[in-house]
Amino acid sequence: MAVNITPIVMPKWGLEMREGTVQDWLVAEGERIQVGQALVDVDTDKISNAVEATDAGLLRRIVAQSGETLPVKALLGVLAETEVSDAEVEAYIAAFEVPAADSDDADTGPAFDYAEVDGIRVRYARRGPESGTPVLFIHGFGGDLNNWLFNLDAVAEKHPVIALDLPAHGQSTVKLAGTTLKAQAAFVGQFMDVIGVPSAHLVGHSMGGGVAAQIAVDAPDKAASLALIDSAGFGDEVNADYTDGFVRADSRRELKPVAELLFADTALVSRQLLDDLLKYKRLDGVSEALGALGTQLFGGGRQSEQPGRALGSFGKPVLVIWGSDDQVIPGSHAKAAPAEAKVELLDGAGHMPQMERANEVNALLRQHLNP
Template sequence: MADIIPIVMPKWGLEMSEGTVQDWLVREGERIEVGQALVDVDTDKISNAVEASDPGLLRRIVAQSGETLPVKALLGVLAETDVSDAEIEAYIAAFEVPAIDSEDEKAGPTFDYANVDGIRVRYARRGPDEGRPVLFIHGFGGDLNNWLFNLDAVAEQHPVIALDLPAHGQSQPKLPGTSIAALADFVLKFLDAVGESGPVHLVGHSMGGAIALQMAFDAPARVASLALVSPAGFDVAINTGYTDGFVKAQSRRDLKPVLEQLFADPGLVSRHMIDDMLKFKRMDGVEPLLAELGAALFKDGKQSAVLVGDLRTFGKPTVVFWGKDDRVIPADQAANAPPGAQVVLFDATGHMAMLEKAGEVNAALQRHLSAG
């Protein structure tokens, strides 16, 4: 029988178990190309489009708008015209949703915890056991799920580690200090705690980018390369309307316009994302710590740590990603990248290029990591 290719609900990130189908962006009978956006899906983290991983003719749309389906559920079917309608119907009727991670029984627990200077830190490992690790460091108010479109893609070739910084995500609401230097020192100690004493590739976003810069300056032997997404630490300008607004927001109505500043397309901010962030902010002790951290890092409406000049002698592969429509840290700061750094600017992209342009970022990351 000729090939029938399923389109299935993707697994975006470490915690996704289901998604809600929104609008189909293509029609039955349309020829599909690899990478083409097929259908919008809403998850408990973000709304995004499912992209085609195979080319072909879209013969059947199975999942309808409004349906909430588990990861790997059948969304649609690609098949050429030599496949009969009866064969397609039989395929759909016989399709069974496989168990998540059934193909990788050795994957182990999704998350682990480490104790670093008396602070309990959540982290995740993915990918092969061998090779130089890639450490992902999120930004202010974020968590390791900010990398939900990137971790598994990079883990296809490299060991990956992602952590929740102190007072973020599901790490303990306690700070090792309120400076970038204190946070960088903490992350270095975290690497020691999880058995990574050798050099690692660093991927940092926003505040996490500044932490990566500081680590490269303080401990260059521990850093194999840098990949920075809209990093802090390149200049003083920052939109403290976002950082202050995030700390102060107490309701969906308050938080929604704040989170929309992160994206070029505000439609990416789902109700689930808003609820998830409110739940995090309402954890005991979190909000005053975020306020304390924000006041120290963004004092008088400016970034307190400008670090990029210290990298002029770093001499290792560095790539900088920036969305041209970034409303949190201006994209023109990319001009301050150190000599020899690769700078990648994205049109129609805001502060979250790793989510908004995940495919391009992942491809560029793989090329960057292979050079490091």
């Protein structure tokens, strides 16, 4: 008879994660685990997050100890019922082999694709099944598709997922498609046409939320639904200390207090996160592009365009998520969401809840996409 043992393994968060460092276990051996329960905190070179249980069962062994750095899919722990003997558990652990790194996701093709859109080379990623209406993730000002590293695979379990680097962001061409939300929305619409996506569930964060809302206003047929996270476009105020400070900062010392405005837990601003941002900002033309974009959209600490206020006639599902401790765009702006929208304020989260409170955001996205 087959022995019923379920492994808990190091997850792969994002398209570039190769390993993680085990921090604190949040459960103990002998504890009964429920699906979705937070099991252990893991640090990556981007940010830390809690590993969630994908299966229910009895936690028989904690294998990975605090401080250990392990590759993706390495064994962290083991679930097994009491009828499974200790000897069988130990034999399973001893025989467990981590899949070779080069075979990981071998059947999914390259991690990134590129599309030529109006003279701009756009980096994007696809995950999940091939059929169904895709979910298109649109990042914010100064960000890139890695802002969704904790969310893409969670949504891709049931839906085709696409995430792009906006023009002059990430690894897309350092050339703006315009400095307004309207121009960026038109560009994303062109991108969808080029890659053969007539309509998508749009998920936007910050400036990307404003872009998604603008698409819903200008080209509603392209938006099957909206999920807007700490979104621009719902009110006047925006923190110029962040928008201007991000453009000006050219050293780790200058950038650190600016990046800390993104998170309620400032410990999440790691050296690696700062180095990644600085590497991007030092690309030729990036500072000028961000300066032009920031001045147009957020000059003087005011938002120049507010498409979120025009969503009353959209008529399709709208989810609005906000971190209650957002220091960049006030959570009070969520009050301007359309009356039919589902609005969720996450206590203790800042401007990046999709990273800081990923498990809760993913649960809300799954509910939104599977009503």
